[in-house]
Amino acid sequence: MNASADAIAAVVLAQFAKLPSKRKPAVRDNGLREWVPLSGIVLEKDGHLTCIALATGMKCLPASRLPDCNGIGIHDWHAEILALRAFNRFLLDECHQILEDGKTPYILQRDNAGSSRPFKIRADVRLHMYCSEAPCGDASMELIMAAQEDMTPWTDNGRHPQITEEQRSLPGRAFFSQLGVVRRKPGRGDAPASMSKSCSDKLAAKQGLSLLSSITALFVDPSRAYIDRLVLPEDRYSATGCSRAFGPEGRLQPVANAVWEDGNLAAAWTLSGIEETVLGGVIQGRKAFDVRGASAMARRTMWAKARELGEALGDGYRVDVPVYCEIKMLPSLATRRAVKEDLRTKALTQWICNQGDDGFELKQAG
Ligand SMILES: O=P(O)(O)O[C@H]1[C@H](OP(=O)(O)O)[C@@H](OP(=O)(O)O)[C@H](OP(=O)(O)O)[C@@H](OP(=O)(O)O)[C@H]1OP(=O)(O)O
Numbered sequence: 001m002n003a004s005a006d007a008i009a010a011v012v013l014a015q016f017a018k019l020p021s022k023r024k025p026a027v028r029d030n031g032l033r034e035w036v037p038l039s040g041i042v043l044e045k046d047g048h049l050t051c052i053a054l055a056t057g058m059k060c061l062p063a064s065r066l067p068d069c070n071g072i073g074i075h076d077w078h079a080e081i082l083a084l085r086a087f088n089r090f091l092l093d094e095c096h097q098i099l100e101d102g103k104t105p106y107i108l109q110r111d112n113a114g115s116s117r118p119f120k121i122r123a124d125v126r127l128h129m130y131c132s133e134a135p136c137g138d139a140s141m142e143l144i145m146a147a148q149e150d151m152t153p154w155t156d157n158g159r160h161p162q163i164t165e166e167q168r169s170l171p172g173r174a175f176f177s178q179l180g181v182v183r184r185k186p187g188r189g190d191a192p193a194s195m196s197k198s199c200s201d202k203l204a205a206k207q208g209l210s211l212l213s214s215i216t217a218l219f220v221d222p223s224r225a226y227i228d229r230l231v232l233p234e235d236r237y238s239a240t241g242c243s244r245a246f247g248p249e250g251r252l253q254p255v256a257n258a259v260w261e262d263g264n265l266a267a268a269w270t271l272s273g274i275e276e277t278v279l280g281g282v283i284q285g286r287k288a289f290d291v292r293g294a295s296a297m298a299r300r301t302m303w304a305k306a307r308e309l310g311e312a313l314g315d316g317y318r319v320d321v322p323v324y325c326e327i328k329m330l331p332s333l334a335t336r337r338a339v340k341e342d343l344r345t346k347a348l349t350q351w352i353c354n355q356g357d358d359g360f361e362l363k364q365a366g
């Protein structure tokens with residue numbers, strides 16, 4: 001089955017509809033409904049579609065707050081990124097269930113065919129993503145320009161009093177005449193800047209890195225962990241913006257023919273393009289995001305889960321490093337590091353890392 005865009009969107013919206021009302025958009029006293037962006041990851045298997053990760057979006061953490069996180073706070077609260085973190089948590093939990101409970105796997109299989117990882121995504125599984133809004137950053141630039149009365153691309157002058165030189169080199173929504181560039185999360189002019197990269201940049205990087213985070217990539221083979229179809233509402237879809245942001249002829253062109261060990265990017269272009277879907281309207285929702293649920297996806301808890309998995313798998317998979325950032329330096333992630341380096345030096349240049357929350361130890365009480 002080649003799921004249609006409408007079917008993919010509908011299964012995410014249906015999942016959202018099932019959430020308890022306190023997660024739903026509230027109607028304000030003035031009768032206006034609150035609004036929230038929504039993203040979901042959809043699993044297609046045996047002709048069925050299942051929404052396996054769902055998130056609504058909120059403002060991101062300012063760069064200045066990262067040192068307070070201690071591996072517990074989530075940095076990037078945009079719906080797309082939270083849905084991807086939830087998806088990664090789902091995979092780690094399924095690895096654990098397969099090992100501990102011998103559970104019949106749903107999305108993963110034990111990979112004994114000599115792969116460098118103990119698990120891989122089943123061959124009969126396809127992954128899709130629905131976003132109720134165009135991913136912020138480069139894929140949204142045409143929409144932002146079209147929404148301006150005055151098309152003169154405004155600059156950051158004075159709009160971000162707290163912005164540092166480094167942050168100025170990584171624009172948010174401003175300088176929208178600059179196309180194809182890496183951007184940090186858009187933020188209000190008077191709000192302290194986040195240094196999380198835009199969703200367009202993170203999704204573009206996942207064309208090479210797969211949907212797996214570094215932690216999940218320790219245990220799951222990335223070769224099938226790519227989005228097959230990314231679905232947006234028709235009025236949030238700019239073909240020009242999306243092909244520039246994500247396509248092999250766009251800003252990823254410098255790495256489009258790179259063949260990394262897992263043949264990553266080549267596999268990623270099975271992404272059958274960004275579909276238009278007739279689902280109009282914007283998802284109404286409250287800005288609330290259940291912080292308790294978020295802690296399962298925080299760096300600290302993902303690391304704790306990875307350490308458990310490493311112990312259960314034994315040699316070669318243990319995640320015995322003193323501080324968080326050393327996870328990403330483990331030998332088994334060498335290919336991933338090379339792909340990331342290529343992406344950030346040849347295609348998504350000006351990628352400035354968001355630092356301050358990668359020196360925590362696991363044993364510290366969270
Ligand atoms: O996309 P996220 O929010 O799930 O987490 C990303 C980091 O982005 P963020 O700025 O929101 O913390 C990303 O950090 P950079 O902004 O790119 O510095 C981090 O990349 P590295 O810089 O290579 O650490 C990225 O790591 P992996 O994709 O897992 O390799 C991810 O951080 P984790 O929370 O450690 O997954």
Ligand SMILES: [Zn+2]
Nearest residue numbers: 078135136199
């Ligand atoms: Zn975003």
